[in-house]
Amino acid sequence: MADKKNDASSGRRYRLLANPTSDNDMIGIFDSGVGGMTVAKAVEQALPDHRLIYFGDLARTPYGSKSPETITDYARQDTEFLLAKGARLIIIACNTAASIASEQLRREFDVPIFEVITPAVDKAIATSSSGRIGVIGTRATVNSGVYEEKIRAQASEAKVFSQPCPLLVPLVEEGWLDKRETKMILRRYLAPLKRHQVDTLVLGCTHYPLLKELIQPRIGKRTKVIDSSREVADCLKNYLATHPELDSQLRHGGSNRYYVSDLTEAAGSIARRIFGRPMELHKVTI
Amino acid sequence: MADKKNDASSGRRYRLLANPTSDNDMIGIFDSGVGGMTVAKAVEQALPDHRLIYFGDLARTPYGSKSPETITDYARQDTEFLLAKGARLIIIACNTAASIASEQLRREFDVPIFEVITPAVDKAIATSSSGRIGVIGTRATVNSGVYEEKIRAQASEAKVFSQPCPLLVPLVEEGWLDKRETKMILRRYLAPLKRHQVDTLVLGCTHYPLLKELIQPRIGKRTKVIDSSREVADCLKNYLATHPELDSQLRHGGSNRYYVSDLTEAAGSIARRIFGRPMELHKVTI
Numbered sequence: 001m002a003d004k005k006n007d008a009s010s011g012r013r014y015r016l017l018a019n020p021t022s023d024n025d026m027i028g029i030f031d032s033g034v035g036g037m038t039v040a041k042a043v044e045q046a047l048p049d050h051r052l053i054y055f056g057d058l059a060r061t062p063y064g065s066k067s068p069e070t071i072t073d074y075a076r077q078d079t080e081f082l083l084a085k086g087a088r089l090i091i092i093a094c095n096t097a098a099s100i101a102s103e104q105l106r107r108e109f110d111v112p113i114f115e116v117i118t119p120a121v122d123k124a125i126a127t128s129s130s131g132r133i134g135v136i137g138t139r140a141t142v143n144s145g146v147y148e149e150k151i152r153a154q155a156s157e158a159k160v161f162s163q164p165c166p167l168l169v170p171l172v173e174e175g176w177l178d179k180r181e182t183k184m185i186l187r188r189y190l191a192p193l194k195r196h197q198v199d200t201l202v203l204g205c206t207h208y209p210l211l212k213e214l215i216q217p218r219i220g221k222r223t224k225v226i227d228s229s230r231e232v233a234d235c236l237k238n239y240l241a242t243h244p245e246l247d248s249q250l251r252h253g254g255s256n257r258y259y260v261s262d263l264t265e266a267a268g269s270i271a272r273r274i275f276g277r278p279m280e281l282h283k284v285t286i
Numbered sequence: 287m288a289d290k291k292n293d294a295s296s297g298r299r300y301r302l303l304a305n306p307t308s309d310n311d312m313i314g315i316f317d318s319g320v321g322g323m324t325v326a327k328a329v330e331q332a333l334p335d336h337r338l339i340y341f342g343d344l345a346r347t348p349y350g351s352k353s354p355e356t357i358t359d360y361a362r363q364d365t366e367f368l369l370a371k372g373a374r375l376i377i378i379a380c381n382t383a384a385s386i387a388s389e390q391l392r393r394e395f396d397v398p399i400f401e402v403i404t405p406a407v408d409k410a411i412a413t414s415s416s417g418r419i420g421v422i423g424t425r426a427t428v429n430s431g432v433y434e435e436k437i438r439a440q441a442s443e444a445k446v447f448s449q450p451c452p453l454l455v456p457l458v459e460e461g462w463l464d465k466r467e468t469k470m471i472l473r474r475y476l477a478p479l480k481r482h483q484v485d486t487l488v489l490g491c492t493h494y495p496l497l498k499e500l501i502q503p504r505i506g507k508r509t510k511v512i513d514s515s516r517e518v519a520d521c522l523k524n525y526l527a528t529h530p531e532l533d534s535q536l537r538h539g540g541s542n543r544y545y546v547s548d549l550t551e552a553a554g555s556i557a558r559r560i561f562g563r564p565m566e567l568h569k570v571t572i
Binding site (some may be wrong): 069 | 344345346347351352353355356425452453456457459460462466467470471474547548549550552
């Protein structure tokens with residue numbers, strides 16, 4: 001699908017031609033692991049006739065505790081894998097990779113690149129009436145300051161309160177979705193945001209929708225919780241509605257494919273929990 | 287230092303000659319991240335005149351939740367890196383890699399390969415009077431069954447009770463060494479072992495010595511806690527006492543070097559906590 005691959009100092013660039021529709025054309029989605037499957041599920045629901053390919057980098061998960069340089073390298077390799085498999089657009093379904101690497105990927109690759117941050121930011125601004133917005137995410141996401149920057153670029157008077165929640169990903173991956181310790185840890189993480197009286201809370205990590213039922217009562221029912229997985233799926237749906245050629249290329253009879261760079265029992269069980277059905281995960285080395 | 291490198295189907299083999307002493311000759315230690323620094327510290331204390339080189343695979347940490355195949359690949363690459371830098375023997379300072387990959391590495395590399403499991407097993411058998419021995423570790427270590435197998439090979443009447451504790455590594459890496467949630471999670475993990483009345487508990491993960499002060503009161507003061515970091519350092523010291531040529535090769539004026547495949551603030555701070563001094567970590571790509 002790439003007609004030109006140029007290893008210039010600016011990095012490889014893939015250029016798309018208006019080539020004939022192929023049964024390989026797909027929506028490409030990647031994440032550091034299985035959390036991004038909440039995005040894939042939302043895309044499956046929003047666009048049931050479109051084909052998607054997913055890549056979860058389980059061999060190197062998690063990204064959230066790694067350095068910006070390493071995260072950018074990994075995101076580039078993930079994107080290259082999906083493009084080589086036939087992706088015509090990319091969704092970065094990992095807040096960490098989105099916050100650190102999305103600008104760089106947009107410079108390097110000539111395909112539409114969506115990510116989970118911008119749609120959630122737009123929704124948060126539209127939702128908040130007090131302008132007091134909370135964000136929870138991994139340490140890398142929070143340290144990047146990307147949510148604050150994007151929110152304040154559009155709503156300069158907004159006050160953004162960010163809280164890194166590094167233990168939530170391991171808790172979700174353990175399946176401790178209803179354990180007392182998980183509730184206590186959530187209460188500890190959410191306490192500062194509650195004190196700041198945020199009226200909107202962005203779930204800035206694709207694992208967190210699995211904890212939404214625990215988060216909502218602990219942040220308070222008057223606080224609106226924004227799920228970035230759903231927002232990015234809606235955003236993609238709107239985009240395709242205005243890009244009929246690409247839209248029709250992505251509609252065909254192939255099946256959705258889920259790739260991972262490592263295959264573990266835990267991953268299979270989280271995938272099943274997210275989709276509500278057993279998932280066939282294909283192992284690849286990238 | 288390797289005079290022959292043979293990419294036969296059995297894997298690469300490094301053969302050591304009795305070549306002249308070099309200032310590069312070192313004790314090589316690797317771990318998936320920073321936990322293995324508890325081993326490096328114990329080796330520094332046991333063998334202060336010997337030089338060591340450490341590699342922490344922070345770019346791909348943790349290993350404990352990954353598949354045996356991926357863990358073996360990573361362990362092989364870590365070993366190759368250390369040998370290329372001048373290691374004359376290897377300590378696998380990661381229980382996960384030791385449990386999954388040590389036999390394979392011994393087949394592939396012609397250098398002495400130590401690991402954290404065997405010395406801890408020997409000590410546990412020597413210590414236990416009831417023969418009821420507990421083991422805590424990552425999910426991969428516990429699933430491998432290696433502790434049970436090794437203990438029962440030497441003490442067939444022993445009863446081994448193993449408990450995976452997958453949240454302890456993230457808790458240590460967060461520095462939550464004295465938080466209420468950490469204590470609750472530890473109590474939950476240790477409860478079955480307490481019920482089984484183990485009289486000896488092996489810390490089967492190199493992160494866990496950092497939690498020893500919390501573990502001892504929760505498992506009970508009559509249970510002896512075995513720290514594999516200290517045991518492997520003693521084992522190496524005994525080995526070198528009977529191998530004077532290698533021993534003298536490793537004693538020279540060079541300085542100990544600490545390499546990591548990713549550099550993060552959190553890693554620096556855990557390293558400082560383990561060694562009680564600021565540590566210079568060198569980033570390498572392997």
